[in-house]
Amino acid sequence: MVGKITHILIFIFMATIVIASVVNVDPNDTAKLALQLPVMLLAGLYVGFLFVLYVLPTLTDKATNAVFSSNERVKREPLQDAQAAHARGDYEDAIEIYRSIAENEPLNRLPWVEIAKIEHDQLKDPEASIHTLRTALEEHEWPADDTAFFMVRMADIELEDMENPEQYAAILNEVVEMFPETRHSANAIHKLKEMDHS
Numbered sequence: 001m002v003g004k005i006t007h008i009l010i011f012i013f014m015a016t017i018v019i020a021s022v023v024n025v026d027p028n029d030t031a032k033l034a035l036q037l038p039v040m041l042l043a044g045l046y047v048g049f050l051f052v053l054y055v056l057p058t059l060t061d062k063a064t065n066a067v068f069s070s071n072e073r074v075k076r077e078p079l080q081d082a083q084a085a086h087a088r089g090d091y092e093d094a095i096e097i098y099r100s101i102a103e104n105e106p107l108n109r110l111p112w113v114e115i116a117k118i119e120h121d122q123l124k125d126p127e128a129s130i131h132t133l134r135t136a137l138e139e140h141e142w143p144a145d146d147t148a149f150f151m152v153r154m155a156d157i158e159l160e161d162m163e164n165p166e167q168y169a170a171i172l173n174e175v176v177e178m179f180p181e182t183r184h185s186a187n188a189i190h191k192l193k194e195m196d197h198s
Contacts, residue, residue: 109146112136126161148184
């Protein structure tokens with residue numbers, strides 16, 4: 001800002017000198033006419049300097065934007081909106097946005113997982129969380145890894161929040177039987193062994 005003010009003051013000073021050297025000069029006075037050339041040259045150099053410093057960068061930016069920019073507004077992703085709502089504590093709004101994402105992206109497990117997590121962790125409603133996970137399983141055909149993930153998460157809630165070890169064990173045994181090749185099956189076997197030793 002200080003630099004711009006300085007340049008404006010210098011410009012005004014230079015303009016004053018140029019005007020003074022041109023106005024009311026007798027065409028027959030060769031000494032004063034000879035003085036005009038260096039003043040004009042100095043003023044021209046300074047104007048060129050200002051052009052390079054201020055005008056040229058602006059023109060370059062505009063030209064670059066015209067060539068490379070698509071003038072389209074970048075759309076905000078719904079996932080970002082859901083995360084923002086979650087971060088500000090608007091859990092119901094976050095759940096609604098995640099539900100709309102789940103409708104538009106039926107093979108994306110993330111919205112279902114996030115809804116269940118919000119219901120469990122923030123809303124302290126483990127039954128709603130289990131219901132969400134069960135709904136996800138019933139409404140969509142998931143790859144084996146995703147199905148096993150949902151089931152293990154349901155089992156964990158059944159044990160930790162619902163205090164239902166029988167249901168916990170039943171779900172984990174189902175994971176082991178249905179998805180023996182997944183890492184969730186190995187995890188389920190480990191959890192069942194831990195349960196037997198406790």
